[in-house]
Amino acid sequence: MTASETTATAAREEPDRPVVELDNVEIVYDRHFLAVQGISMAVDEGDIVALLGPNGAGKSTVLKMISGIGRTERGEVTRGSVVYDGEDVTNGGANEMVDRGVTHILEGRRVFEDLTVEENLRCGLYRGGRRVRFDEEDYRIAFEYFPQLEEILDLKAGYASGGQQQMLVVARALIHRPRLLLLDEPSLGLAPKLVRDIFETLVEINREENITMMIADQNAKRTLETADYGYVMENGQVELHDPADVLVDREEIKEFYLGTSGDSSRYTDIRHYKIRKRWT
Ligand SMILES: Nc1ncnc2c1ncn2[C@@H]1O[C@H](COP(=O)(O)OP(=O)(O)O)[C@@H](O)[C@H]1O
Numbered sequence: 001m002t003a004s005e006t007t008a009t010a011a012r013e014e015p016d017r018p019v020v021e022l023d024n025v026e027i028v029y030d031r032h033f034l035a036v037q038g039i040s041m042a043v044d045e046g047d048i049v050a051l052l053g054p055n056g057a058g059k060s061t062v063l064k065m066i067s068g069i070g071r072t073e074r075g076e077v078t079r080g081s082v083v084y085d086g087e088d089v090t091n092g093g094a095n096e097m098v099d100r101g102v103t104h105i106l107e108g109r110r111v112f113e114d115l116t117v118e119e120n121l122r123c124g125l126y127r128g129g130r131r132v133r134f135d136e137e138d139y140r141i142a143f144e145y146f147p148q149l150e151e152i153l154d155l156k157a158g159y160a161s162g163g164q165q166q167m168l169v170v171a172r173a174l175i176h177r178p179r180l181l182l183l184d185e186p187s188l189g190l191a192p193k194l195v196r197d198i199f200e201t202l203v204e205i206n207r208e209e210n211i212t213m214m215i216a217d218q219n220a221k222r223t224l225e226t227a228d229y230g231y232v233m234e235n236g237q238v239e240l241h242d243p244a245d246v247l248v249d250r251e252e253i254k255e256f257y258l259g260t261s262g263d264s265s266r267y268t269d270i271r272h273y274k275i276r277k278r279w280t
């Protein structure tokens with residue numbers, strides 16, 4: 001065995017270090033509404049982790065409690081722990097988590113509609129808790145992955161298409177140079193080709209910028225193709241979890257896929273029913 005082979009083997013055998021670990025976490029809104037009960041998850045450095053499951057399963061709640069945004073909605077981790085980078089951050093605030101390198105892209109492509117694309121990119125530019133100047137490197141990272149944005153810098157973001165708005169929110173998140181990027185329903189309402197483009201770009205960003213990602217999405221097929229590992233949630237609990245390539249072959253997931261083809265809103269109830277039937 002040559003020296004380089006030895007090094008490669010050693011690197012491969014080094015245990016992955018989780019960026020985030022949830023241990024038996026319970027999440028309650030408004031002091032009494034139990035949204036998530038006893039879930040455990042581990043997200044390894046450099047991985048893309050999929051959070052799947054029907055509407056109301058608790059996917060967004062998990063992301064919000066990791067980024068600290070859930071606290072602004074009167075959400076609280078009432079049991080268990082959230083550990084980030086080896087430190088307990090249970091019920092940590094949103095500012096603290098941003099400073100630690102967590103960026104959360106909320107559902108619904110929240111752009112400032114009356115501001116231009118460029119203003120959207122520039123505004124709220126914080127790094128390490130301080131507002132910083134927008135520099136060439138920021139442009140590089142935004143436009144390397146989303147060259148289209150460069151062509152619409154002066155367009156009011158409200159007039160941008162859904163796909164362009166999704167690019168904009170991801171580009172804006174990248175400017176924060178996150179270590180962990182949380183994405184909530186990035187594919188919602190986008191045409192299939194755009195969804196494919198967005199997910200392919202996310203994989204490129206993950207590989208090239210070494211940004212760990214958690215993606216909650218109703219598009220189970222596309223998300224699992226993109227992810228390294230997946231968790232399927234139902235009723236505030238984790239029902240299944242496995243490497244994405246294993247999950248893809250599981251019978252429950254195939255049914256899940258069936259439910260996601262075509263008009264997803266119409267099939268949601270059927271899908272929900274099937275999963276419940278199998279799992280209870
Ligand atoms: N801000 C909130 N206040 C109270 N209940 C909430 C809030 N957000 C979500 N919930 C409830 O928590 C449960 C999980 O919701 P959510 O995390 O949004 O699920 P998902 O993202 O999987 O659709 C649902 O029953 C939902 O109604």
Ligand SMILES: [Mg+2]
Binds near residue numbers: 059060061107216
């Ligand atoms: Mg959600």
